[in-house]
Amino acid sequence: MPDFASERRLRLITQPAGTPAAELRRAGLDAVTAPLVFAIEPGDEVLRESAERLQRLAEASGADLVGFGVTEHDDSGRSARVAAPSRAPLHGVDVVRCLAPRDTAIALEPWRVVFRAELLRQSYAAVPTPLVDDRAIVLLAYAAATSYASVDTAEYQRSTRLEAFDTPVEGFHRALERIGAFRSLESEFRARARFSVNPEPMLDAYQSGYLTVIAEALTRFTALSPEQRVQEHAWLRDPAYELDAVLAAVTLAPESLPTLVAYGERRELGRAGARSVLLTTNVLTTGGVSGVLLTQARVLLEAGYRVTIATHRAGSAENLVPEGATIVQLTGTSRKQRVAQWAQLCRRGEVDVVIDHRILYSRDWPAFALAARATGAATIGWIHNFAGRPTYNGNDLQTLLATHLGALAHLVVLSPLDVAFWKLRGIHHVSYLPNPPSPFLLNTGGPTTGRSAPVRRRAELVWWGRLEEHTKKVTQLVEVAAALQRLGVDFRLRIVGPDWADMNAERLHELAAQRGVANRVVATGPQHGADLLDVIDSSDVFVNTSIIEGYPLTLPEAQSRGLPIAMYDLPWLSLIHDNPGVITTPQQDPDALASAIADLLADPSRYEAMSRASIAAATHATSYDFAQLYEQLMQGDLPQEYSPAPSLEDGRRILELLVFFAEHSTPPPRATVGRISTGAPTRRRRRSRPRTLGERIERKLTPLGHRLVDTAPWLRPVAGNVKRVLLRRS
Template sequence: MGSAPLLSIVMPVFNDEATVASSLQSALRQTVHDIEIICVDDASTDGTAAVIERLAARDPRVRLIRQETNRSAFQSRRTGILAARAAYVLFLDGDDELVADAAKKALAKADASGADLVGFGVTVVERDGRTGGAYESRLQPPHRSLDGTAVLSGLFPIGKAAQGQLWRYLFRTRLLRDAYALLPDDLMLARVNDLPLMFLTAALATTYVSIDDKLYRYHFGRGGSGHVVDTVERAEFYASAIRSIDSIGPAVHELAGTGADGLLLLDTYASARLSMIGHVCFQLIERSDSAVLDAALAHLHTLAPAHDIVIAAARFYPATLKTLKFHATWHGIGDRPVRSILLTTSTLRTGGVSAVLASQARYLLDAGFRVTIVARKSGSDRDVVPAGAAFVELAGRDLVERLDEWAEICRAHEVDVVIDHQILYTPHWPEYALMARAEGASTIGWVHNFVGRPIYDGNDRLSLIERCSNTLAELVVLSPLDVAYFKLRGVTHTVYVPNPPSPLLLESLSHPVARTPPAGRIELVWWGRLDQHTKQVRELIEVGVQLRRLSVDFRLKVIGPDWDHMTAKKFNREAHRRRVGDHVVAVGPLRGARLIDAIDAADAFVSTSIIEGFQLTIAEAQARGLPVFMYELPWLTLAQHNEGIVAVPQADARGLARQIADLLDHPERYTALSRASVEAAERTSSFDFAELYRGVVTGTLPPGFSPEPTLADARELLGLMVFFAERSRGRGRANGSDASVGARLWKSATPVGKAALRRLPGLRPVANRAKKWLHGS
């Protein structure tokens, strides 16, 4: 056979009849003549072999090796490498080309450096002939030279998307044979058959050098790249790339056991494997027809654990999480025993959601569960953590790091169920739910406000909850009307559960306060945060103005911390401007005994909130015998069948003032209201909350907590959505952005109408009126 050639060019080919002649001609035009071109035909069914035979007849440097059955390009390359006679190998696919001086420049660099691997530049030719895109930039050599273990870590950097294209390098032939020797002789890889070999070769190599010259022309879109996933079979083909990277796992572990840097090798492989899983997920999401995507993602989950899919997507292709979370299948809590509960919020503080969470933790501890509380941001008040509960604060700098922490917490604390108290306030709760599920934990979403809150705020939180509801084992809301909304929207795994009583409420019921009707001046009180957006604290000033106009002798003490753009100083300045500053006074926050003394010094509680989920201050006021005067919140369970409450329509400050003034003329009415308030507070706290929460976390709540929607529910929901849209539109006009707000509200408010009409056609006249009004916005 004569002396060995300087270079072997190995060409795996399969059904490349249309392009193989051009590819082979590019090899034959090399300025280095002393080469061999080994074409391995993988049982082509077209005229590929005939084309090669014609060229081989004219040039003896071309050799054709036929495989009787299709064994994948991975096996074709093995055949070519074993047949190669040169000390170095270049790879050329049957639909690409080498530039004329590729062999000369690559061999010169190898001879000068003695390197095992020589990297070089690549030109990516798009379908329309364009070159120089982003993909081409990513394929250029990343390093000038690497030695030892730096070859592997440099070519496959941990945390970066793995690149394993064999045609980017000149190889020492012996290195490729050693890599193949680590793998089964009969291994066949249908998809991504180059990266596994490239990874092992990089692990075995001791030296790498590179040149900037672009020696290879890669045609994107030919062969198996860039195709639309329009069938389940094609989805399975794309996903088989995961089997390819998994196939070298045993070889990697074998190498790790024999080298000093085994841990680095294992970590690098784990990163490359996750990169491949993320890449497959990205390809399926980006290229799948909508009719195929669900089946494609379901198949993906048969090839990789859900944990790996979520981490891979988050780490390497975070944009895919936006789609992945919308294509989850619903899993309930299941029948397995529930022992460990994780409660989560943004930051743990006093009051609000944190107070509910802390109280919930105590009841769950009393019910015999292990409880872990996780704050996703820093700044928590650790004194709020109940005795017996573990507390963890996430420290990750970004979503990926926090998801990693989340998974570790779920494992370390053996979490069975997560209760997420932030799903109405944060956009990333579905990612956490997916990660918890990957670790074997179900997630329960807890909604802390009425369903109309996102429409009032003008955001898309409702759509997010609905579209990602399958990531939740259960959705917990605070009223039957909220249940009706979500069930009309198809979220059937929705229940309503009252919030637990606060320590103030429980203490008040254990020490009842005897109330006498006011004589002369009536003392009024309000407490909460000075939030204008939802609690409408400026309306308290308006109520004071109306009481003064009615010549009522009164004082209204406003208690609570500054909030957003409202402060006690600003509030008092406005009260003085409205000439009621001596009667309506914000005193800042009061706590403990000072708050109780202020409540007990009052005759009635006033509330002007426009939207609430479970207004605990109402129950706290009633527990101390105070009648409640408020704007209507018809969904509020606290206010339903509550004879201790006097409610008037929203924004009717004059009507509220008249009702308060009436107390001075009818002391017997005051006594009846006070007595009814205490009775209502007792009902609010009469639940066996430990047993109630046991039912929540085990999925065994009685059916009464998940009622079916009625025509009356749908009619009320439509009216409320229009009301909150109108209020939000008013804010938009004040800010000079009415047109955009109106468009957003139309998009936000109409889904419930459409769903209601599908189930309850009799609502069409009401819906038409709502539609006409919303279009007018």
């Protein structure tokens, strides 16, 4: 212990026990007479002659701040070297811009740089006492500094051992104190920015520092035990922090988003009358998802709602927007900017309910749902495909959905079987609703009596949609044509639609030539409006070969023109249940589908009965009072029939379908779903990949199987047998 009485260079300043470290540093600064200040934390060390080297650089450069490298040591004895904030000299506004960059976690500990004493003293003077944390003081000093210099060497030895003495709860509370300290200085930063010729770097620096301390609090909260999180979660529901916590998570701590979902307050539907609705999709086109959204917009406008349509990417066909609706495109260059813009859109538009159609096509939707929740808007997620789609695509989207669906006020899915799937996974705020009819279905009229059978003439078969092999399996149409030719059927098959990433008309023609049906199969390219209607009305049967679909609008559209439908079975589609206008055969069996078509064409009376049944089914599809259904949905009082309890048969069918899709799993031809970009590097532990098909299927189905046998214990032997069969197949 130094002899303070005899060492003239040392001064001992005492403060009451329990004084915050920030106030201890303020007291030391008040006693400083030297021009430079070098703060050292208890337990840390500096290299011999570091102070002298840093002093020489400060005097030679005239810099307000001098940076240096730091070597950090953890409890296990491992060390890591952290370079100085900047190696290059900085001047003017570049100091704060570089030391506290926008949308980045920034290090603001007082021991990271040497300060010109007067600069630091002025920063402390701007803050009232007592001060519990001085990171914001450091940021004020960065903002006021006019010059910066640095050395390449690591002059400071940082030990993290002292932090281990804090309990997790104490560390979390200290992080909350830092948030409060930052908020108390917001007005000071804004006041200084008003008098600056370039205020943005200062405001960006404050925002980065503020989000940094919130992200630290989120990380410490997530590290608490479940019991501790239950006791400490109230801050996540504080309106003062709710949106800021979302922005901090999106920008700096994406791993904490499930925490926000789990411990934030889920927004319930029906708390207040909904009058303003925000509909959102990635981009507005002529596709199926956009068609559903646009029809919803028309229905809601007619019912008296204020409707805004928001898109997340450029390239929308704005001419499709119905009169009375407003369209907005998010323009932020980072996810944080877009989420902030989203919150602003919800607030300015006084949005009551968001209907998000991106749930199955995006990984960033949870952040937007949480941001809407922070503004008081409830989000309804709308899934347009069967729950097994991620399994077929071979991705982990089902896990992301199950983890984050709590951010939604409600989930709308395709069918009762989808309801069963999600309820078995523990998601109970879920219902199914029929998709609204397309404008084509509503506006083209259609026959009121059935068609005549194609007797003593060539039968005309038709398919239309996008030429996508991944889900629609359009090459199977060529195989069906080859099988029909072998059966001696006189026919022509027209394939109508635009080329896609994995298939095009030229390739289909090549395949047809290889299979000997080039004179039977015609890929016409896309058709629209009256031209498409002419093709449909001159056809006799609609053929569908999809392996997985959501709500294919082509089915009711074809039936509205009196066409019988022959298709591979998609058992989750409510539209085909109890629909005598539809013939289904096993998946991926073109011979069976061709035989079913041949049998139908050979029986005129059956054909005409199916044509009449198709018209009746299409009429039923347009008979729903969608305005009433949407009103009931947004008020939280949909009839229970739209959210049935799962049954034993539901569980069996779901298991069979998931096994089928896992066995046929194939990634889409292009990346349609992007991963969350955090804006800052994060370390992720690499997860071992399942090596065999059976292991891949088991990983996907095990959580569902556990939920299923918990709900229906009598299924336990069945689930065990399925698992053993899967592993044997591998």
